[in-house]
Amino acid sequence: MTDLSIDLGKIQLKNPVMTASGTFGYGVEYADFFPLDQLGAVVVKGIRMEPSHGNPTPRVAEVSSGMLNAIGLQGPGVEKFLHGEEYMPFLRRSGATVIVNIWGKTVEEYREVAAALDADREGIAALEINISCPNVKEGGVAFGTDINLASQVISAVRGATSLPIITKLSPNVTSIADFARAAEACGSDMVSLINTITGMAIDVRTRRPKIANVTGGLSGPAIKPVAVRMVYQVYKAVKIPIIGMGGIMTGEDAVEFMLAGASAVAVGTAIFIDPMAPIKVIAGIREYMDEFGIKQVSELIGAVKV
Amino acid sequence: MPQHGEIISNEILKDSYRKVVFYVPDIAAKTQPGQFVHVKIANLRDRILRRPFSICNVTPDGMLTVVYKVVGSGTEILAELPPGTVCDLMGPLGNPFTIGDDDELPVIVAGGYGSAATYLLAQRSPAKGILLLGARSSDDLILTEEFKSAGFEVRIATNDGSVGHHGLVTELVADVMRENPKRKMRFYGCGPFGMLMALGKMLTRGGMDGELSLDHLMCCGVGACFACVVKVKDESNADGWRYARTCKEGPVFQAHKVYYPEEN
Numbered sequence: 001m002t003d004l005s006i007d008l009g010k011i012q013l014k015n016p017v018m019t020a021s022g023t024f025g026y027g028v029e030y031a032d033f034f035p036l037d038q039l040g041a042v043v044v045k046g047i048r049m050e051p052s053h054g055n056p057t058p059r060v061a062e063v064s065s066g067m068l069n070a071i072g073l074q075g076p077g078v079e080k081f082l083h084g085e086e087y088m089p090f091l092r093r094s095g096a097t098v099i100v101n102i103w104g105k106t107v108e109e110y111r112e113v114a115a116a117l118d119a120d121r122e123g124i125a126a127l128e129i130n131i132s133c134p135n136v137k138e139g140g141v142a143f144g145t146d147i148n149l150a151s152q153v154i155s156a157v158r159g160a161t162s163l164p165i166i167t168k169l170s171p172n173v174t175s176i177a178d179f180a181r182a183a184e185a186c187g188s189d190m191v192s193l194i195n196t197i198t199g200m201a202i203d204v205r206t207r208r209p210k211i212a213n214v215t216g217g218l219s220g221p222a223i224k225p226v227a228v229r230m231v232y233q234v235y236k237a238v239k240i241p242i243i244g245m246g247g248i249m250t251g252e253d254a255v256e257f258m259l260a261g262a263s264a265v266a267v268g269t270a271i272f273i274d275p276m277a278p279i280k281v282i283a284g285i286r287e288y289m290d291e292f293g294i295k296q297v298s299e300l301i302g303a304v305k306v
Numbered sequence: 307m308p309q310h311g312e313i314i315s316n317e318i319l320k321d322s323y324r325k326v327v328f329y330v331p332d333i334a335a336k337t338q339p340g341q342f343v344h345v346k347i348a349n350l351r352d353r354i355l356r357r358p359f360s361i362c363n364v365t366p367d368g369m370l371t372v373v374y375k376v377v378g379s380g381t382e383i384l385a386e387l388p389p390g391t392v393c394d395l396m397g398p399l400g401n402p403f404t405i406g407d408d409d410e411l412p413v414i415v416a417g418g419y420g421s422a423a424t425y426l427l428a429q430r431s432p433a434k435g436i437l438l439l440g441a442r443s444s445d446d447l448i449l450t451e452e453f454k455s456a457g458f459e460v461r462i463a464t465n466d467g468s469v470g471h472h473g474l475v476t477e478l479v480a481d482v483m484r485e486n487p488k489r490k491m492r493f494y495g496c497g498p499f500g501m502l503m504a505l506g507k508m509l510t511r512g513g514m515d516g517e518l519s520l521d522h523l524m525c526c527g528v529g530a531c532f533a534c535v536v537k538v539k540d541e542s543n544a545d546g547w548r549y550a551r552t553c554k555e556g557p558v559f560q561a562h563k564v565y566y567p568e569e570n
């Protein structure tokens with residue numbers, strides 16, 4: 001029998017496959033497709049204190065082997081997320097392992113969201129800190145690309161909750177390993193990577209950017225080699241578990257991330273193409289393990305032969 | 307659940323408009339007028355996302371028709387797919403139009419592929435009404451004969467005056483209102499965003515309502531990604547509006563619930 005269960009230190013998952021934040025809504029949108037408790041974990045769309053409109057449209061554009069998005073984190077705010085029927089109450093009933101992705105416009109807001117979720121923590125397995133959004137106080141510089149700001153955010157969240165925390169790293173930096181080390185030093189229990197890579201696409205007929213926000217985040221198969229490389233670098237830099245993502249479409253893609261050093265993976269853009277993608281990725285990992293006689297999935301972690 | 311849909315036929319309807327028939331009994335049986343399918347076109351290569359298309363027609367024997375305009379890479383590839391090719395379809399998705407009572411006159415206001423998206427509505431409406439079809443020129447007029455066969459009167463407006471009324475389709479709406487002062491009417495709109503905004507404003511200003519099919523660039527098609535949003539009124543919000551997902555909360559919206567910027 002192949003064993004897909006995985007130990008991430010502070011949390012145990014029945015298999016290493018999660019959904020990537022922002023690509024699986026709040027879970028309820030996909031509940032008709034498969035039981036959510038089949039997943040290693042459901043990572044919900046980013047939550048902050050207040051409801052937010054998000055960006056003007058168009059918010060997405062398709063590009064070669066991927067897409068750009070600038071959704072702008074539209075969301076209901078933490079109160080509604082905790083108590084609105086289709087959010088946390090639904091997820092609690094579903095039996096899914098839930099990871100809540102959080103963000104804020106100031107360090108203080110990150111702390112507040114973490115504290116609010118901590119106070120109502122039933123059914124929440126961990127918090128994932130999205131540090132890729134701009135800091136309003138610092139004139140819009142992204143928390144995730146400034147190591148001091150990133151450290152402040154992680155420390156603030158750490159101080160506000162005893163829930164396991166995952167820091168989601170931005171790839172839009174020169175040395176992602178430095179940010180992973182900073183996250184580990186600030187008490188982050190895990191790191192997840194990569195968030196989207198900043199990109200841009202222009203309609204040459206109208207000469208206008210294809211998305212209203214001008215620039216957007218690139219995701220999908222186009223970014224996979226970059227993501228695998230970054231997981232490999234971070235694996236060498238830190239001891240805490242890594243959740244790898246970026247363009248995973250199949251079980252073999254997931255195995256590639258694990259060989260590079262990820263203990264678990266997340267499926268994102270692939271869900272838009274096939275809502276069953278996360279389930280197929282789980283099945284694909286199992287097939288790979290059967291083919292190569294691997295009994296426990298953790299044997300794959302960092303097992304690349306360089 | 308995504309379904310396999312075999313292409314039964316895929317042919318030119320008129321100019322760049324084409325008509326593809328899929329055999330997908332599960333989706334066809336559930337389809338209500340105004341809903342759409344999200345299609346993973348076979349052989350898309352490096353273009354990876356699904357494409358949304360309104361369902362034009364369904365038959366009891368499991369056939370589902372989509373009328374599409376070739377506008378880009380995905381529809382170009384779709385146009386080349388021969389019968390026998392299998393695509394992957396999700397659907398039926400979205401909220402349907404409300405079918406009126408038999409004493410109500412259905413007035414459908416359409417532009418672009420809007421006539422394809424409302425053909426099933428015309429077919430299933432107990433009372434036969436009027437299709438007001440707007441287009442840039444005669445090239446963009448599709449399905450007029452089909453609507454006539456379904457018992458609808460067809461009136462046309464073109465921007466260049468090549469066929470019918472020279473002007474905007476919304477001007478025909480005013481005519482219909484004038485001609486039927488006593489009749490209970492039910493308005494439906496499907497077409498370019500600007501046309502729907504003009505229609506919605508006209509209806510709500512006149513103290514009437516209607517149903518508008520508003521869509522936007524889609525990605526997931528099921529409410530998860532928040533790509534496809536349009537503004538709807540929301541009094542509980544300080545701004546008076548919120549972004550609603552057209553794939554999940556629409557594509558059909560009540561005209562009086564849509565947010566019209568200039569009015570507010």
Ligand SMILES: Cc1cc2nc3c(=O)[nH]c(=O)nc-3n(C[C@H](O)[C@H](O)[C@H](O)COP(=O)(O)OP(=O)(O)OC[C@H]3O[C@@H](n4cnc5c(N)ncnc54)[C@H](O)[C@@H]3O)c2cc1C
Binds near residue numbers: 061355378422423
């Ligand atoms: C609910 C809904 C119903 C639709 N019904 C029809 C229909 O019945 N007939 C028809 O001809 N067209 C319809 N459209 C528009 C149709 O989806 C696009 O024309 C088509 O996706 C273009 O694909 P492409 O690859 O040829 O173009 P490209 O420009 O290469 O497409 C690139 C990307 O943009 C998206 N996209 C481009 N234009 C549109 C658009 N106008 N709306 C939504 N997404 C777009 C594509 O899905 C794709 O992800 C509908 C759109 C929606 C949202």
Ligand SMILES: Cc1cc2nc3c(=O)[nH]c(=O)nc-3n(C[C@H](O)[C@H](O)[C@H](O)COP(=O)(O)O)c2cc1C
Binds near residue numbers: 270
């Ligand atoms: C439409 C969309 C919305 C996203 N929203 C979020 C978000 O709210 N929070 C976050 O941390 N990451 C968000 N992401 C990033 C993904 O979680 C993931 O890191 C990235 O897309 C790479 O994985 P993929 O190539 O499998 O999609 C979003 C991505 C997409 C495509």
Ligand code: FES
Binds near residue numbers: 525528529534553
């Ligand atoms: S297309 Fe994803 S929410 Fe509508």
